[in-house]
Amino acid sequence: MKREHLIKQIADTSQIWDVVVIGGGATGLGIALDAATRGYKVALFEQDDFSKGTSSRSTKLVHGGVRYLAQGDIMLVLEALHERGLLKKNAPHLVKSQAFIIPNYSHWDNFLYTVGLTTYDVLAGALSFGRSKYQSKAKTKNYLPTVKTEGLKGSVMYYDGQFDDSRLAINLAQTCYENGGSPLNWMQVKGILHDKKGKVGGVKVKDMLAGKEYEVKSKVVINATGIFVDSIMEMDVPTHERLVQPSQGVHLVLDNSFLKSDYAIMIPETDDGRVLFAVPWHDKVVVGTTDTTREKSELEPKALDREVEFILDAVGRYMSRKPERKDVLSVFAGLRPLAAPKKEGRSTKEISRSHKLYVSKNNLLTITGGKWTTYRKMAEDTLDKAIGMKLLEKRKCITKHFHIHGYTKNEETNDRLYIYGSDRDGIKSLIDSDNYMMEKIHPKYDYTVAEVIWAVEKEMAMTVEDVLARRVRLLFLDARAAIEAAPKVAAIMAHECGYAQEWITSEVEKFTKLAKNYIL
Numbered sequence: 001m002k003r004e005h006l007i008k009q010i011a012d013t014s015q016i017w018d019v020v021v022i023g024g025g026a027t028g029l030g031i032a033l034d035a036a037t038r039g040y041k042v043a044l045f046e047q048d049d050f051s052k053g054t055s056s057r058s059t060k061l062v063h064g065g066v067r068y069l070a071q072g073d074i075m076l077v078l079e080a081l082h083e084r085g086l087l088k089k090n091a092p093h094l095v096k097s098q099a100f101i102i103p104n105y106s107h108w109d110n111f112l113y114t115v116g117l118t119t120y121d122v123l124a125g126a127l128s129f130g131r132s133k134y135q136s137k138a139k140t141k142n143y144l145p146t147v148k149t150e151g152l153k154g155s156v157m158y159y160d161g162q163f164d165d166s167r168l169a170i171n172l173a174q175t176c177y178e179n180g181g182s183p184l185n186w187m188q189v190k191g192i193l194h195d196k197k198g199k200v201g202g203v204k205v206k207d208m209l210a211g212k213e214y215e216v217k218s219k220v221v222i223n224a225t226g227i228f229v230d231s232i233m234e235m236d237v238p239t240h241e242r243l244v245q246p247s248q249g250v251h252l253v254l255d256n257s258f259l260k261s262d263y264a265i266m267i268p269e270t271d272d273g274r275v276l277f278a279v280p281w282h283d284k285v286v287v288g289t290t291d292t293t294r295e296k297s298e299l300e301p302k303a304l305d306r307e308v309e310f311i312l313d314a315v316g317r318y319m320s321r322k323p324e325r326k327d328v329l330s331v332f333a334g335l336r337p338l339a340a341p342k343k344e345g346r347s348t349k350e351i352s353r354s355h356k357l358y359v360s361k362n363n364l365l366t367i368t369g370g371k372w373t374t375y376r377k378m379a380e381d382t383l384d385k386a387i388g389m390k391l392l393e394k395r396k397c398i399t400k401h402f403h404i405h406g407y408t409k410n411e412e413t414n415d416r417l418y419i420y421g422s423d424r425d426g427i428k429s430l431i432d433s434d435n436y437m438m439e440k441i442h443p444k445y446d447y448t449v450a451e452v453i454w455a456v457e458k459e460m461a462m463t464v465e466d467v468l469a470r471r472v473r474l475l476f477l478d479a480r481a482a483i484e485a486a487p488k489v490a491a492i493m494a495h496e497c498g499y500a501q502e503w504i505t506s507e508v509e510k511f512t513k514l515a516k517n518y519i520l
Contacts, residue, residue, distance in 0.1 A: 006182045007173030007207065010043055010216050017041050018392060019383075020203055020218035022189045022232055023396065024056035025166075026372045027173040027355075028224035030379035031401075032333050036181030037402055038383065038395040043216060044173075044181065045205050047188035049466045051169035052228050053299055056470055057334025057373065059289055060250065060281050061374050062087055062095050062161030066266070067347045069120055076121055076354050080373045084161050085127025086395045087373065090136060091168060091404040093421030094393040098162035098279070100266045103318055105151045109132055113156040113211045113268065120158065129158035145260045146320050154219045162264070162279060165372060166470035167419050170459050174405035177284045186462055192221065192235040192364065200236060200364045209462060222382055222470055223366040227297035236364040243358065244368060246297050246335040250307040253330040253477055259285045272312045278315055284329065284477050294335060301333040302517055330479040330518045337368045357385055376400075396423050416446055427454050441492075442485040452492045464490050464507040465514060477516035488510045 009015070020036045021028045023096035024046025035042035044050070064081035065073075090094040104110045133156070138146060140155040173183040186208045192214060193202035202217040203226040222230040226244075234239045259265070259278060267276040277288045277424040290307040306330065316322030339356065355370030355378045365386060370378045378396045387394050406421025417424045431438045437450040455461035455471035467489050468482045474481040490504040490511075 001177045001183070001458065002348055003184065003186075003460055003462070006043075006177075006184050009182050010184070010205070013215065013217075015041075015217070017043050017202075017216060017387070019043075019217040019218055019220045019222065019495060020045070021222045021224055022203065023225035024050040024169070024173070024183065024185055024229070025053055025224070025226055025228065026051070026169065026172075026375040027367055027378050028222075030171055030375040030383050031222055031367070032181050032183055033176040033179070033481075034376070034379040034383050034397055034399050036176045036179040037398050040339075040392060040395070042176070042181045043218070044176070045187040045189055045203065046183075047208065048187045048299060049462070049470060050183070050316055050460075051166040051470060053228075054168035054336060055169055055249070055335040056476075057249070057275055058165045058372055059163055060279055061277065062097075062163050062164060062285055063159070064373070065160075065371075066117070066120060066122065066160075068115065069123075069141060070114060070268075073354075074123070077120070079377060080371070081124040082122075082127060083322075083374045084129075084350050085124065086376065086400055087163075088129070088161060088488075089350040089484075090399075090402060091163075091407060091421075092421060093170065093408050094171065094404075095161050095163045097159050098264055099143075099262070100158050100160055100264045100277075101129070101135065101140065102145050102156045102158075102268055103144065103268050104155055105138060106152050107153050108422060109268075110156060117156055117158040125288065128159075128436050129161060132156060132158040140146070143261060144265065146258060147160045147265070148318055148320050152195045156268075157263075161373075162370075164419050164473065165416050166342050166473070168372075168404070170471065171405040171421075173460070174458075175402075178405060181347070185460055189232065189235075191216065194236075196360060197361055200360075200362050210405065219388045221364055222386070223364060226368070227335045229337060229366050229368050230297075232308045233358075233364065233366055234358065236360050236362050240360070243339070244297070245335045245339065246294045246301075247294040247338045248294045248301055248307070248333055248335055249289035250292075250303040250311065250331065250333045251286050252308065252311050252323075252328045253332075254285045254287060254327055256280065256283055256285055258319060258323055258327070263319060265315075267314060267318060270310075276311070276314050278318075279456075280291050282473060282477055287311055287323075297335060300514065300517060301335050303331045303333045305457055307512055308520065325520045328520050330476055331520055332476055332518060333383075355381070357382060359389070359438065360503070361383070363385075363389065363391065399424070423454075423458070426458075427451060441450050441472075441473070441480050441488050443445075443475060445485075446476060447479070447485075449492055452489055453496055456493055456496050456510065463512045464493065468511065468515075475518060481517050482518075483512050484517045486515075
């Protein structure tokens with residue numbers, strides 16, 4: 001993917017695009033990929049980097065939603081389980097079957113969760129990831145060496161999906177590009193264009209790196225900006241009523257010594273009735289999440305002290321060694337775009353997680369809600385809506401069985417480079433090409449110079465943050481190590497792109513300031 005080449009395409013004012021997508025998270029990238037594979041001419045604009053916001057800050061699960069099953073939302077669970085199965089088939093290099101264990105301290109809970117999760121398996125049908133089973137106390141201790149054993153009555157094991165969210169986002173952008181789409185990061189939409197009848201006819205965008213502005217005409221404009229949908233809707237209809245209420249989810253990353261297992265823990269009910277997970281991820285443990293109503297939407301939300309204490313306390317009750325603040329390697333927060341409550345006192349956990357489509361009087365399409373697992377179905381529904389409105393000629397969706405960039409049947413996950421899928425060989429040959437390429441960017445981690453160069457050359461990484469947060473995941477795994485690696489990464493990028501020392505200094509400063517928010 002070459003950004004300069006894509007900018008030349010959108011600079012051509014004689015072109016009228018079929019679809020313009022605003023937002024480069026899971027939903028926007030899914031729509032752009034669906035549009036490209038249907039043969040539409042599509043451009044996507046992301047104001048920062050692909051998956052910069054909520055889409056890089058998930059619990060790293062591709063799941064049907066055990067909690068939604070408990071709430072009786074069977075249709076949402078059915079849809080998510082189906083999409084989970086399709087995603088594992090289309091991106092097996094990134095989506096893995098993950099065993100989860102629910103430690104139980106009463107015999108009734110063992111019975112209850114065995115029955116409930118057997119229902120979960122039945123709903124998954126042929127796309128099931130594995131059968132749920134009751135496990136004895138001895139087996140539970142074997143699977144989870146660090147679990148608290150006092151009063152333990154056994155557990156229930158079930159299976160769901162685990163993945164790397166922003167790596168999938170990059171692969172979606174690459175797949176879109178390979179199928180004729182034009183996904184662009186660091187391009188902020190500054191306004192909506194309207195035709196003589198007042199209908200939406202394109203967007204004004206600004207290249208946030210070069211400062212240049214463009215007008216891009218389009219038959220359809222789709223607002224897929226997650227927590228920022230309201231600001232885009234206001235560009236179309238200034239009197240628009242608020243649609244989204246941000247809800248914050250915080251995750252803590254711990255050393256794997258707190259779990260010492262390939263099995264994840266699911267805590268089915270915390271003090272405030274939520275679900276909490278401790279999931280093995282890139283040799284660390286991701287623990288979360290919270291559900292805290294926030295007033296404003298922002299790209300870099302910060303974890304509240306009470307959210308951190310809540311997670312440490314809740315997970316500590318299930319672990320023989322209780323984690324403390326000093327044990328947290330990285331903390332990250334994401335904002336979910338939940339429907340703004342129409343009546344006071346409605347808690348965020350009661351608001352539906354299903355996606356919703358809105359059409360303005362001027363034909364701006366807005367999609368909000370949903371989650372990573374159902375991104376493909378959200379995209380299909382959105383484009384089918386545009387076709388139903390006669391804004392696009394009818395073409396069939398083909399993404400159900402469409403391989404995502406990196407697809408490989410080889411599921412060898414003991415190699416750290418497995419997340420690159422079919423690109424792994426290219427990176428390996430780069431690493432093997434000379435000693436400089438195999439140098440580590442940080443002594444404690446195996447990320448190499450070759451991966452930084454690959455991110456710049458093949459994956460449209462434009463800043464040090466793009467590399468350390470979303471191409472390699474060091475910021476999310478160990479924020480202090482990421483700060484230490486930043487000067488080397490900046491120097492590699494500057495050498496590759498011909499940037500001066502001022503760029504290196506500025507990038508390191510910006511990244512260090514940002515990364516400090518990931519440290520408690």
